[in-house]
Amino acid sequence: MTAYIEAILGRYVNLAINGVAHRIYFEEAGQGRPVLCLHTAGADTRQWRFVLNDPDFTNEHRYISFDMPWHGKSLPPEGFETEEYLLTTEAYIDAILSLCIALKLDRPLLAGCSMGGRIALQLAALYPDRFSGFIAIEASDFQPAWYDIDWFHRPDAHGGEMGAALVSANIAPQAPKPERWNTQWMFMQSGPGVFRGDLSFYTQDDSLIARLGAIDTTKTPVHIMCGEYDMTCTPEDARRTAEAIQGATLAIMKDLGHFPMSENPKAFKPYFMRAMKHMAASTAELTEA
C-alpha cells in the first residue's frame, strides 16, 4: 500500500476539571462550526476516526473529539492510585464544559454515543445555551444493568477482555471484521476499572428521566439515533426517550449496533449526514425565527 498521513491532528490541553488539573488528549479535523464528539464508555477518540477522516464531513465542520479523563491518552488525575473511578453526571458535565471553554468552542454541536449520548441529553436539559444542537447516538433516558458491573474490575481476570466480549453483543453482524475487532480493541485497552466506573454512571444514574421534559427543542434541536442491533439501548428505549422530548427526531439505523461510527462507518455515514443536515436546517430555522 501507499503510505499516507491522515488529516486528523492530535494535541493535549492542560486544564482544570472541577478544580483538579488534568492533561486531556483531543484530536480534530476540518473547518467551520465546531462539532464536539463524545466516545462511549470504556473507549476513546478512535471511535470517531472515520468521521474525522471524511472530507464529506470535515469540509463543512470542524470536528473535535477528546479522551475523557482516565481514557485513551488522557491521564487520570494526580492521586488516581488511591481513588475508585466512578463517573458522575456532574463530573462528566464539568469535563465537557471545561473543555469547551479551554478550546474556545463557541456553541458547538454536540454528538455523543452511548454514555456520550446520555450526557448530551443531560446537557440539552441543563445547559442548552452552551450548544447549538444535540445528536444523541445510542442514547436513552436510563438503562439499568443486566450484568454485574463489578465483573469488569477484578484482580483475577482481565476486565478489558471481559468488557470487550460483553460489548461484542452490541455489534451488528453486518460490521466488517476489521472494524468489529478494532472497536473491541479499545475496550481491551481500557484502564483497570474504567469501564466499570463509566458503567456506574450509565447504569445507576437515572436523573435524566425527570429532566427530559425540560428540553426545549425550539431553542436547540435534538436528534436521537439508534442501531437496530443495539441491545443496551434498544430501538424501543430510544423511541421512548424521543417521545418524551417534545420536538425531538429519531432515526433507527439498519445493520448497526451500539458503536455505529466505529463498527461500520460506511453504514453509519448516510445516517450521520442526515443528522448533520437536520441540525443545519433546524438551527437555520431557529436563527431566522
Add this chain to the structure above:
Amino acid sequence: MSINRQQARQRLEDMAVALDRMPYIVRMGRLFNETVLIEIDGNEFYLAFDKGKVAEIKEGPSKKLPWRFALRAQGQALWEFWQPLPRPGYHDIFGLVKYGYGRIDGDILILIKNLRYFKEFMALGRQEANP
C-alpha cells in the same frame, strides 16, 4: 424451524470438530476445563471442555452430571442465532437471554471470565458472513 435431538447433537459435534481447526480459539480456552450444559428445546448436552477442546459430549437427561454453567435455549432461536446474518436479538447469546429465548444459569462469573472463548465456540455453528 425447530431442531430435534439428533440435529442438535450433530451441530454441537460439528462445532467441536471445527474448534479443533481453530488453534487461536483453542489457545484462548487453554485454561478452560469445565463442563457446560447446553440445553436445546429441553434436550440436554453436557460438553466437557479440556484445555480449550471439547473432550466429550454426553447426553441427558441427567440429575447426576455436574456442570459449571448452562445455556438453555429454544431450538428455533438457536437456529436463528446460527444464521450467517442473524436478525436483531438473535445475534448474540445474551440477546437470546434478553429477549426471553433462552437463559444462562450456574456460575456466570466463570462464563464471563471465558466469555470470548465461549462466544467464539458458539459462533462456530454459524457460517461466516463477513470474511
